[in-house]
Amino acid sequence: MKTEQSIKIQPKQTFPLTIKRLGINGEGVGYFKKQVVFVPGALPGEEVVVEATKIHPKYAEAKIKKIRIQSQHRVKPLCPVYDQCGGCQLQHLSYDQQLKEKRDVVIQALERHTKLSIDKLDIRNTIGMENPWEYRNKSSFQVGEKNGKLLAGLYGLNSHQLINIEQCAVQHSQTNEATAKVKAILEELKVPVYNEKTGKGVIRTIVTRVGVQTGELQVVLITSQKDLPKKEQIIEEIQKRLSNVKSIVQNINGEKTSLIFGEETSTLAGEDFIQETLGDLQFELSARTFFQLNPYQTVKLYNEVKKAAGLTGKEKVVDAYCGVGTIGLWLADQAAEVRGMDVIPESIEDAKKNAKRHGFTNTKYVPGKAEEVLPKWVKKGWKPDVIVVDPPRTGLDNQLLQTILQVKPEKLIYVSCNPSTLAKDIQTLSKSFEVKFIQPVDMFPHTSHIEAIAQIMLKRINN
Secondary structure, three states: OHHHHHOOOOOOOEEEEEEEEEOOOOOEEEEEOOEEEEEOOOOOOOEEEEEEEEEOOOEEEEEEEEEEEOOOOEOOOOOOOHHHHOOOOOOOEOHHHHHHHHHHHHHHHHHHHOOOOHHHOOEOOOEOOOOOOOOEOEEEEEEEEEOOEEEEEEEOOOOOOEEEOOOOOOEOHHHHHHHHHHHHHHHHOOOOEOOOOOOOOOEEEEEEEEOOOOOOEEEEEEEOOOOOOOHHHHHHHHHHHOOOEEEEEEEEOOOOOOOOOOOEEEEEEEOOEEEEEEOOEEEEEEOOOOOOOOHHHHHHHHHHHHHHHOOOOOOEEEEEOOOOOHHHHHHHHHOOEEEEEEOOHHHHHHHHHHHHHOOOOOEEEEEOOHHHHHHHHHHOOOOOOEEEEOOOOOOOOHHHHHHHHHHOOOEEEEEEOOHHHHHHHHHHHOOOEEEEEEEEEOOOOOOOOOEEEEEEEEOOOOO
C-alpha cells in the first residue's frame, strides 16, 4: 500500500491543488489523492495548478504553474529578489494574515506532537510589529564576483548561486548603507574576493551590526587569511564614509565551511564592541556575541516572559541557556536570586560583566550544561521555583527534560523558536506539568519563523 501511495505523483506531473494551510517553512500545503504536497509561494485558500519537482516517500514538493483562485490576502512583495534569496518566505502574504497563520503553525505543531485537547488551550493572538520592515540589526552578506563586478548578498534558495542584494527590506537602514559603502570601498581598492572553488582571494563576508538605540555601528570583514591587502586604506575609507562606525573588526576563517565566523578575531580600529540598550539594560556586543536580531520585538518578548514568570521578589530563578544573561537580568529586579548556565564560557563571562554593570548582586552564572549543573545545585539544597528555558531549534536536551521532571519547579517558562520541538517537549513534560497559555511573538516578519512563550505549571494533585 505504501509503495502504491508513493508513486501516485510522478516527477514533472501537473495537477490541480487546493491549499489548506501554511507549513512550518512558510510553504503552502495541499493534498493530492491523500498525498501531502508542499508548494512554496502558495497561500491557504488558493486553488493552483502545480508541477511536481521532487517526490519523497511520504510527501511531494511542487512549484506553482498557475493560480486559478487567488487568496484575498496575497500582496505584491516589496523586495524584487525575495523569492530568490530565501531570506523571506512570506512577503507575498499581508502582514495581518501572517500573524494569524503563524498562530496556526503553533496549533498544528501541538496537534501533531501532543495528546492535549487543543480546544481547551489558551493560545493567544500573535504579537506583531507596528512597522514590520527594517528591523534586523545585523546583516551577514557573502561576497562574490561576476563579470568583474563585486556582489554582496545571500546564496539562493536550495542553491549555491549568490543573489546580489542592493537594499534588503527587512534590514535596518544603517546596515544596508554600511554594507553598500564597504562593498564600494572593496571594489574601488580592488581587494581580491574569495572564490570558494579555487580557494583564492581574501574577502569572504561583510558583516554589519547597528545598536538600534545607540546608533553605534560595527563592521566586520571575514577574510580567508590574516594578511588583508590595503588594510590601512580600507580602514581610512570606512571611517571617512561611515561617521557612526565605532568598531572595525577582522575575523579570519580559512576553512572550507558554511560557517561565517572563524576562531581568530582582531580589532582593526575603534572599540572591540558596540553598545546596545534594551529597556533599562545596556549590553556590549562584540563581533561574535549572540544578540537578538530584532531589538524592537525582543523588548516585547522579554516583557511577556516577565509577565508569565509573575515573580514576587521571593523566587529562586534558573535561566538555562542564558547566553550573555539577557532574560535573567530582565527578571532579576523581581527575583530573590537568578542563576544561569551556558555551554559557552565567553557568554558566561559577558553575563557576569552585564550583571555587575547593572548593579545586580542576586545573580550567579556558571559555565556548563543545565542538565549537569542543576542537579548539583539541588543536591546542595538549592531548588528553583521558576525555570526559564530558551533553547536552540532542537529543543530541550532529553536529560534536561528529565531533570526538570525530577526537580519539579512550580513554574517553567519556555521560550521557543521552533513550534515542533516546543510541542514535543510539552508532551514529555505533561506527566507532571500543564500548559496554562502559549503566547506567539513575531520576531521575524515576512519569514516563516515564529517564537512562542509557554507558561507551564506544576500539576496540583488535589485541585
